[in-house]
Amino acid sequence: MSTAPGQTASVRGSQEAAASPADVSEIGSGASAGATYPGAIASDAATARLLPVADNRRCLAWATGYARRRPGLLAAALGAMVVTAAMGLAAPLATGEIVQALVERRGRGAAIGPVIRLALAVLVGALAARAAGRLSARLVLPAVAELREDVLAAAVALPVDVAEAGGSGDLISRVCNDVDQITDAAQESLADFTSAALAICAAFIGLAALDWRFLLAALPAVPIQLWTLRWYLRSSRPVYAAGRIAEGRRTESLLGTFAALPTVRALRLGPARRAAAAQSSLDAVSYEIQATRLATRFYGRLNGAELIGLGTILATAAVLIHDGGTTVGAATSAALFFVGLFNPINTVLGVFDDLQQAGAGIARLLGVRDHAAVVVPASGRGAAADTDTATATADTDADADASLVIDEVSFRYGPPGGPGRPGTPEAVSGISIDIAPDRHVAVVGVSGSGKSTLAGLAAGLYTPGSGSVTIGGTPVAGRVALIAQQPHLFAGTVADNLRLAAPKADDAQISAALTATGALPWVSALPQGTDTLIGAGGHPLTGGQAQHLALARLLLLDPPFVILDEATAEGGSDAARSLDAAARAAIRDRGALIIAHRLSQVVAAAQIVVLADGRAVERGTHDELLAADGHYAHLWQAWSRHRT
């Protein structure tokens, strides 16, 4: 009897659903990775490092807020569904009338009226169903698109350590799997659910209208169905929740391998990575199998409920007909009403599962969006022009004269917002640097002294464990650009890559940026000049050329502050000189924190800060530090010897 309309038993569960009251806890505190805000929950200890998930109330508020903005569309979609459901009653009623006419031997003419009414109802019902589908798609799909764009903007704006708290797999699985699931549910399940729920109401009203005793006879099936649904939701939630997490781990394991292909090949890690991927796949599949088993039992129990309900209706009909309490035609309509309930009930219960999973997806997406609203200041959200890793937006009037202030900043690698992994020493400890606009401060130190970590903190990529990084008193996120050691080039043309920083830049501005950084000669020599495809699968570029483009991109972005993290460390001597000149052009007239291996780059800095073991152990100008004959003087002597 029962089938599973649109039902798949894939495991896509909900972290939110898995959270029991005991393990629901608000995340951290403060305007950092561990910010607390209403509606945020962490699911359990195992997922404590994943991004937060919004609670049910927050999801409901989002959905009702969205629906309120489109009252006309909502009313029209619901109206079309009500008409569809009402027209669904026509077939059982017409069949009952025809049967009754046959029983009473009223002749063929008696069937003409019911047949015409049935044909009209089918036509109107089909038109209404079509309108309901289109209207609900127009209502719901833009909401999903809006949410996906918000989450993407939030993910780009979040500090890297926060966004990747649970590995990039968590974020990717939210933006891809969860969005797919919500889109599927929005396209089909939501409209199916609402139409089926209305059809059920219409059928019960029809049963009551025929004879209240038919309604009573249908009721014994209801508690069994409700109990079955309750059992299924309780049993399936933890399986779905664990399955969703296992899927995230599988994605993480595959992505980790692809991202580190050179290392995997160099160290022959292939078999180990394959084993790890196989294990994570096996985990995910085992949850899918469990979910399939549960779904099979679920539909089996529903079939039992329907058998009992139809049995009681037929028995009631037999008694009523025998006692003259009803006609054969009405009994036929009643039985058909009940049989007609099978599909809508199965649809409601079946797509309930899809909707539950879509709800979990919405909670996960809202979790990222809301988290960014707390962690990232408004200035850093939305506009996410990118250089290489960090983001920057144009200066505001309020910030025009403000310094970039790094105040007593400490950082330890580990879970964001947390105290760091036990036993992990601080990578950066109590460092303060004040960079006025137009001032250039250099940071030097031996390998592992904390320079890159400081660069990430100054750019707002990492969240300080203590202390703060601010411009004009507000967090820096979105206002400082970072040229990282290995600039990323996106698949696209040279011009596409540059326009990421300034989408409206014309050809003249692109050429000017390339000229200023000295990249124009070699870009012009590329097969199609600025239209040459670069990045993955495109024309290969050297590390120095990639840095040239990163510096040109910086010029187009024109941020108030820039962090150069060994941006010109690559390249041979001629290339190095050319990149030094490009870097000087890029930081002219803006505040800069320069992290460089070649000390020739830092001689002209207004201040040089020397790091050792994550602490600032010396600071001053080049001449002052040479005269002090300390760490810097020794670094300088070693570097000068190496250079000659």
Ligand SMILES: Nc1ncnc2c1ncn2[C@@H]1O[C@H](COP(=O)(O)OP(=O)(O)OP(=O)(O)O)[C@@H](O)[C@H]1O
């Ligand atoms: N992702 C990470 N997880 C854990 N520890 C890290 C991580 N990145 C850096 N560290 C540690 O933090 C400390 C500072 O590293 P950092 O890369 O900031 O130094 P650095 O001066 O930039 O070194 P280099 O010049 O070699 O790039 C080192 O002890 C390093 O091992």
